[in-house]
Amino acid sequence: MNGLTPEITFDLQLSEHRVSDDVRAKMLESPGFGQIFTDHMVSLIWSDDQGWHDGKLMPYGPLSLAPSTAVLHYAQEIFEGLKAYRQESGSVVAFRPYSNAARFRRSAVRMAMPELPEDAFVHAIELLVAQDKDWVSANPNHSLYLRPMMIATTPGIGVRRPASDFRFLLIASPSGMFFTGGVQPVKVWIADDYVRAAPGGTGAAKTGGNYAAGFAGQLEALAHDCDQVVWLDAIERRWVEEMGGMNLCFVFGSGPSARIVTPALTGTLLPGITRDSLLTLGPDLGIPASEDRISIEGWRAGCASGEITEAFACGTAAVITPIGEVRHKNGGWTIGDGKPGPVTLRLREELLGIQFGRLPDPHGWIHKIV
Numbered sequence: 001m002n003g004l005t006p007e008i009t010f011d012l013q014l015s016e017h018r019v020s021d022d023v024r025a026k027m028l029e030s031p032g033f034g035q036i037f038t039d040h041m042v043s044l045i046w047s048d049d050q051g052w053h054d055g056k057l058m059p060y061g062p063l064s065l066a067p068s069t070a071v072l073h074y075a076q077e078i079f080e081g082l083k084a085y086r087q088e089s090g091s092v093v094a095f096r097p098y099s100n101a102a103r104f105r106r107s108a109v110r111m112a113m114p115e116l117p118e119d120a121f122v123h124a125i126e127l128l129v130a131q132d133k134d135w136v137s138a139n140p141n142h143s144l145y146l147r148p149m150m151i152a153t154t155p156g157i158g159v160r161r162p163a164s165d166f167r168f169l170l171i172a173s174p175s176g177m178f179f180t181g182g183v184q185p186v187k188v189w190i191a192d193d194y195v196r197a198a199p200g201g202t203g204a205a206k207t208g209g210n211y212a213a214g215f216a217g218q219l220e221a222l223a224h225d226c227d228q229v230v231w232l233d234a235i236e237r238r239w240v241e242e243m244g245g246m247n248l249c250f251v252f253g254s255g256p257s258a259r260i261v262t263p264a265l266t267g268t269l270l271p272g273i274t275r276d277s278l279l280t281l282g283p284d285l286g287i288p289a290s291e292d293r294i295s296i297e298g299w300r301a302g303c304a305s306g307e308i309t310e311a312f313a314c315g316t317a318a319v320i321t322p323i324g325e326v327r328h329k330n331g332g333w334t335i336g337d338g339k340p341g342p343v344t345l346r347l348r349e350e351l352l353g354i355q356f357g358r359l360p361d362p363h364g365w366i367h368k369i370v
């Protein structure tokens with residue numbers, strides 16, 4: 001393409017079967033998480049010879065793919081997750097969409113897929129959210145979850161080389177609380193027999209295969225009456241990495257001496273944008289924040305001695321979720337008194353306050369759409 005990136009544009013093909021106002025209002029009352037979708041989606045095609053082309057905003061609906069399509073066999077796929085919020089003023093905003101766009105590019109590189117320019121990624125979000133803005137609830141516990149993704153669409157089951165055709169799609173799902181029950185603490189199960197990601201693998205890429213590899217561990221967690229699985233590092237099976245689809249954070253000390261520590265990015269965990277935001281927000285609130293290694297014995301001993309006072313998981317979907325109890329094949333322990341702690345709740349209020357426009361946005365994280 002002569003080193004020039006042609007502008008990526010999107011045609012508008014509006015749905016003729018939009019959900020009526022009444023039905024939509026009913027659907028938005030208790031949307032659940034990731035169960036219902038808006039009237040439209042965005043689609044964009046890549047081929048090695050034409051680059052990105054055929055962009056459109058179109059009615060949400062099923063895809064038609066040959067059974068031999070590459071993604072169905074070899075999981076060449078990446079995705080993102082971010083939210084649009086209706087602020088009190090009535091405007092609809094996204095939170096740090098350029099950070100998701102940058103991570104989408106990094107995931108693409110790891111999975112041998114074409115990079116989508118960040119402006120096109122954000123433009124797609126603006127188009128869909130502006131078109132389907134009536135799906136963004138004014139309920140401050142609800143938001144519009146956005147799911148950008150890219151799949152390999154080349155037909156044929158040979159694997160000599162990665163696919164040469166891809167499709168970018170963006171869909172939107174009105175969502176309530178991720179964990180039913182609000183800010184109830186979750187119980188976590190530490191997986192010993194399964195590993196989510198190994199050095200050199202795909203742990204830092206947002207790709208479906210990481211989840212496919214994790215479901216057996218999640219089932220084990222459920223079988224032990226836990227809500228979520230916590231992953232350890234693949235080599236020593238000792239260092240705490242992350243929880244299900246969320247990063248982890250530990251609170252050491254309390255009151256004015258409280259500080260937060262999150263596992264350092266080793267290449268095997270997903271660099272969460274919520275995690276990154278908290279590394280900035282903590283210090284804003286006078287709570288020092290650092291990245292370090294935390295072992296499973298350190299977590300247990302820290303809770304026993306009272307040095308670790310709280311632990312929580314963080315991610316776009318569930319924001320900040322307190323962890324009340326840990327279970328492991330050699331026994332378990334409670335964190336603090338098992339209830340959501342003050343630092344956890346403070347950070348949660350601060351982050352949601354910025355997202356919903358109740359608090360100032362000193363870091364320019366809010367991206368206004370309409």
Ligand SMILES: *Cc1c(COP(=O)(O)O)cnc(C)c1O
Binds near residue numbers: 246247271275
């Ligand atoms: C998406 C994701 C996270 C959280 O990232 P956010 O950008 O904060 O939503 C954490 N871990 C995994 C495995 C993820 O897929």
